[in-house]
Amino acid sequence: METDEWISTLEVMSAGAILVPHPDKAAKGGEDSCFVLKQSGAFGVFDGVGGWAEEGVDPAEYSEKFAEKSAESAMRGTRDPVQIMTDAHAGTQVIGSCTACIAVLQNGGVLEIANLGDAGAMVARSGECIYRTASQQHEFNLPYQLGWEKVYPEGDKPSAADRVEVKLKDGDALVLGSDGLWDNVPHDEIAALCAKHDGDAEACAEAIATLAFGYSCDPEYDSPFTQEARKVSDGRFSKKDIIGGKMDDIAVVCAFFWQNRT
Numbered sequence: 001m002e003t004d005e006w007i008s009t010l011e012v013m014s015a016g017a018i019l020v021p022h023p024d025k026a027a028k029g030g031e032d033s034c035f036v037l038k039q040s041g042a043f044g045v046f047d048g049v050g051g052w053a054e055e056g057v058d059p060a061e062y063s064e065k066f067a068e069k070s071a072e073s074a075m076r077g078t079r080d081p082v083q084i085m086t087d088a089h090a091g092t093q094v095i096g097s098c099t100a101c102i103a104v105l106q107n108g109g110v111l112e113i114a115n116l117g118d119a120g121a122m123v124a125r126s127g128e129c130i131y132r133t134a135s136q137q138h139e140f141n142l143p144y145q146l147g148w149e150k151v152y153p154e155g156d157k158p159s160a161a162d163r164v165e166v167k168l169k170d171g172d173a174l175v176l177g178s179d180g181l182w183d184n185v186p187h188d189e190i191a192a193l194c195a196k197h198d199g200d201a202e203a204c205a206e207a208i209a210t211l212a213f214g215y216s217c218d219p220e221y222d223s224p225f226t227q228e229a230r231k232v233s234d235g236r237f238s239k240k241d242i243i244g245g246k247m248d249d250i251a252v253v254c255a256f257f258w259q260n261r262t
Contacts, residue, residue: 010109010259011260012039013256014256016201016204016205016254017251017252017253018250019032020212020252022247025249029060031060032045032047032063032178033046033048033060033064033066033067033098034176034251034253035068036255037071040075040104042081042105043255044253046066046098046178046251047098047099047118047180047249048097049096049098049145052095057095057096058096059096062094062095063098065092066088066089066098070085070087072087073087084114085100085114086158092148094148095148095152099117099118099119099146100114100116100158100161101116101117105168109167109168109169109257109259111123112164113164114163115136116136116160117143118135118136119182119251120134120135121177122174122175123172123173123175124173126171127191131164136161136162140229141229170259171198171199171258173201173254175252176252176254177253180249180250181208181251182224183225183246183248184216184223184224184246184248186224193208200256205254216246221243221244222243223246
């Protein structure tokens with residue numbers, strides 16, 4: 001008697017990404033980086049830490065090299081996102097640092113996510129956010145970050161990354177983003193856009209980034225960032241004191257998954 005084993009595991013239906021630089025960094029393209037490997041089911045977002053600019057270092061160099069080394073590890077067949085992060089950390093030997101979020105689709109429709117810092121990921125299903133990573137910060141607005149140990153020994157290690165497995169269903173969407181996304185757009189609004197652009201990852205990524213950029217430029221918008229800032233102020237500041245979007249580079253990676261029955 002035949003079983004349902006002919007139904008294959010989930011695959012990537014579509015995938016897309018967009019990088020929107022901070023207006024002040026538009027000339028050089030910003031400091032965020034990403035990679036999208038649709039056939040491998042591997043994705044990553046990396047945010048170059050802007051503080052290095054004060055030392056005369058281009059923060060984009062580290063994040064771009066880290067994205068390159070991450071993609072190389074995934075293309076060599078590495079399926080563990082923490083191992084991909086570890087390989088990239090060892091291979092990125094330029095001055096700087098970055099946050100990192102890597103997601104890999106495993107057999108059986110399991111999405112494995114590793115997140116270090118305040119980049120992050122969420123999974124949307126039927127217009128609702130069913131999972132989101134937590135931000136890793138040493139203190140408010142000081143995220144965990146990875147750097148070249150030779151020049152930045154105080155940086156965090158890939159082993160400090162949060163790791164989670166999410167069991168996906170047919171039609172689920174994955175969104176990875178730098179903090180320029182999460183600081184400006186609530187997760188439920190992102191989930192709604194995933195439902196609206198169901199199956200079209202490129203259009204969805206563009207719509208999400210457009211919304212984030214619009215919010216970031218609005219001085220009257222009560223952003224997730226300003227809400228958190230007021231919370232950590234222990235009542236010292238009110239909505240009148242801290243309000244507005246947070247202008248930043250914005251990286252968005254989007255992927256939709258489906259159950260291929262061929």
